[in-house]
Amino acid sequence: KGWRIDSGKAPEKIEARDGVLQVKLGDLIEETAEVVNPEDRTHIAISIPLAAGFEPLNPNIATAPAEAQPSIAPTLPPTWVAFGDDRVFYAYDSLPKGTYRFAFRLRAQTAGAYTQPPALVAAMYKKGLRATSAGAKVEIGK
Template identity: 25%
Template sequence: TTAIALETYASLRPNSELLPGIVRWLMTARQADGWETRQETAWALMALSAAAQALGERAGQTADVCASVDGQSLIDCQTIDGSQSATTDALDLAGQTTVDVDAQAGTVYYTAQLRAFLPVAEVEPLNRGIVIERRYTMGSGDEMRTVTEAQVGDTVTVHLTIIAPNDLYYAVVEDPIPAGTDAVNPDLAISEQIGTRPELSREDPLRQGWGWWWFGNIEFRDDRVVLNATYLPAGTYEFVYTIRAGMPGIYNVIPATAREAYFPEVFGRSAGTQFTITSGE
């Protein structure tokens, strides 16, 4: 909405005193790699381009910039053409932090972002409109058991349970797999095929779980399995697939996530976990 307002002001009132403030707000809303969705990013870029023309800024314009954090130089005074990024370790910062930016001979827009990473074992499930759970099993029937360890060559079944209290639109589910494993597509002669989806089996129609047919695109990638659904009615779904253990080691497995592509605030994640693969010798 802000991007649309900015583009409108830039087109109809290019001399408005509100333009610089709207630009600053839009830049502040930007995350480290862009705005929240591709749609928001597209609108923001179009609006900022229109605002730059209205404000008389042009491509290739330079500025002399100095930046420091708590008195420690972050960007030495230099001429910047385009964009410039700099990082510092947040562990070195204690209490209130002061960021100083001095710009001369040009207009500079800047933002500060904080990125924090938790040990995967400390990442707990999160429900912001979608519940997702992941578990690994071996065996079948009464002998099925939950596992966190396998031997090289073993096949492990992955169960993804997704609970949607409300209808979802353009839902995306991503499940990173342990680094020492490969995702196996049972309907193909080779695994790790992109852009394919399981076929319904007459003999065992629930082999892939319940409700997986709502996902119009299922991708078996090198490092994860990705499910996409244009529309996902409220309900409980299970997607089941297998991975093959290939490399011994202790692997940190990033949580599985589910979100609406264009409303990322509707989000859920599973717990993080460790998965161990032994040589079996």
């Protein structure tokens, strides 16, 4: 789920038009994800890829602008988190049974039509234990 963030205004949910999420160049977006874990697990990786054309804003960098801070913190702080050029990655040594929410912000940086690949949740050391989300088509207009 994505939300357009505009200073001084309420967040606006981004709805798909004809199956395409449409944003404008320069838009600040808050991406949210939810993981439902039906049992206690260990060594869990959550990889949320970004559509090309977006730049993630890392709130953990000392010089990050205030707008990089998402509106909510992860339900459970991750053991490790990385903000890469093409994905945001969360890792947990232990993930108890429950529902977890994540949010991060990104900026629409380059105009064009892109595909956002599905997010992936996987047990790092248990082959075959994985789940994916739906992908999306994204258009960044000028």
